[in-house]
Amino acid sequence: MRKNSDERWPEILDVAGTMFAERGYSATSLQNIADELGILKGSLYYYIRSKDDLLYEVIRSVYWEGVANFRRLSTGDGTAAERLFAAVVGHVKYLTDNLIQTTVFLHEFERLSPARRRELSTLAYDELVRDLVVEGQAEGSFRGDVDASLVALAILGAANWVYRWYQDSGPSDGAQIGEVFADLFISGLAPRPQD
Amino acid sequence: MRKNSDERWPEILDVAGTMFAERGYSATSLQNIADELGILKGSLYYYIRSKDDLLYEVIRSVYWEGVANFRRLSTGDGTAAERLFAAVVGHVKYLTDNLIQTTVFLHEFERLSPARRRELSTLAYDELVRDLVVEGQAEGSFRGDVDASLVALAILGAANWVYRWYQDSGPSDGAQIGEVFADLFISGLAPRPQD
DNA sequence: CCTACCGATCGGTAGG
DNA sequence: CCTACCGATCGGTAGG
Incomplete structure (x- = not known):
């Protein structure tokens, strides 16, 4: 055919x-x-032209759409806490809605050629989350006694790890998981009485 | 030679x-x-006898030592919060102290034969963390409005993800990273005023 | 551990 | 010149 x-x-x-x-x-x-x-x-x-082309093409669109999605959610209206909530929920939902491609992106990224790895740097996500944490600290809605880069890596680790265990059959969907995670991190970032 | x-x-x-x-x-x-x-x-x-044997042998000891390490830390003396703190710190430190083997375990686990995957089930970690969260909720030191299994997956995601970005050259070592992560999650799990 | 190989399959390319 | 492939084979490598 x-x-x-x-x-x-x-x-x-x-x-x-x-x-x-x-x-x-x-x-x-x-x-x-x-x-x-x-x-x-x-x-x-x-x-x-090569097997590497195929890996690159699978990863490329899910990467750029994902970054655009994340950037849109993290730079909208609202407080940093509200945007972090929206970004985490949206990121986890995007991941579960595009589970296959996201799995390839997150698990096989290192198999790309070095030139293509530089083009699709995973640092984009790290920086977007870190910037949100820094903003929240400046606003006073997040505690200032934690390193924003480490917090960003914790958030992205929890969120990205979802590809390792998520199942469409439930019990939670991507948005529900994202809401629990976002709430947990935002609560953990709440300013403490002694500050 | x-x-x-x-x-x-x-x-x-x-x-x-x-x-x-x-x-x-x-x-x-x-x-x-x-x-x-x-x-x-x-x-x-x-x-x-096979290439799979080599993968299995690399993963086996780091898996069982890691589970034993985690179980010892999570079932010691102290409150559930204290033990969760110690277990997360100890787990991240174990990961960074054994970065190569842990990377193979976490990244190549699915390449093991099905029989060996069943033997070294990653569920062991999930259950240990979930049990700690459930205990903390029963004690009243953790909020009761979150699903303990989802919280466990968030904690393990953040902690396990460390293998993807950790560098011995710093700026933080495994224990320092673990302390920030543990504190963040324990703060996030604090009972809320309205509960 | 080595020598001497196997059945099959690898990513990639030929001319048409 | 192009699109959309085909049957056959390239130099090498896989696990055993």
């Missing part, structure tokens, strides 16, 4: 993403992907 | 662990490991 390129390319990205998420990038051969698509392995080279 | 088995075996585990942590299990060939050791690939089969 011949398909035109407009139909096939998203299908390739979908199949490759699913297999990379399940077996890992290095353990997935182009033959595996071609078999799943019902085409010959060599035919994949009409769409890509 | 022939070495006896007592010297060579830990050397094999060290080299394999380092390469699995850096390149990933699937992207590391037995030839890579043999080259680094200065022996022939086929000679590795004097020590192992």
Whole structure:
């Protein structure tokens, strides 16, 4: 069954993403992907120039959409606490709504070529969260006795780790998980009486 | 240069662990490991029966020692809050003190054969943390309006994620990171006025 | 641990 | 010149 390129390319990205998420990038051969698509392995080279291209393309859109989503939520109206809440909820929801691609991004990022790793730096997220924490500390809504960078890494660790255990079958969905996590961190960041 | 088995075996585990942590299990060939050791690939089969054996042996000891460490800290004397603090600090310190093996455990766990994955279930950690949260809620030192399992996953996410960004060159060491994280979560779990 | 290999599969490319 | 592949094979490597 011949398909035109407009139909096939998203299908390739979908199949490759699913297999990379399940077996890992290095353990997935182009033959595996071609078999799943019902085409010959060599035919994949009409769409890509190398296996690394395929990993890059799977990660690229989920990365840029995710950063844009996070930036929009973290730079809106409201206090830093309100924006941190919205950003954490939105980030976890984005992750669970795009679980396969996010899993590939978070688990296989280091398999990208060095040049592509620099392009899609994970530091973007770290900085957005850290800036929110710094703002909240300046506002006085967050305690000032903790290092904002470490707090940002704690928040992103808890949120990103969701890809390791989340199941669509429940009991909680992404938004619910995000709300619990955001509330926990914002409570933990509340200014203390002795400050 | 022939070495006896007592010297060579830990050397094999060290080299394999380092390469699995850096390149990933699937992207590391037995030839890579043999080259680094200065022996022939086929000679590795004097020590192992399969490549999976090597991954298992790298993960096994760091897993069981880590669980024992965590259990000792979480079931000692003191309140649930005190033990959660000690367990988080000890867990992060254990992770950074054994960064290579812990990275292999946390990143390559899914590459183990299904039987071995069942043997080294990551649920052990989840349950230990959840039990601490439940105890703290029963004691009244933790708020009761959050799901203990979700809180446990947030704590383990933040703590385990450390393997993704920790650097021995600083600025914080494992114990310092653990103290900030533990304090943040324990503050976040403090009973609220309206409860 | 080495020598001497195996069945199969790897990522990638040839001409048409 | 292009799109959308094919059958066959390249040099090397996989686990055993």
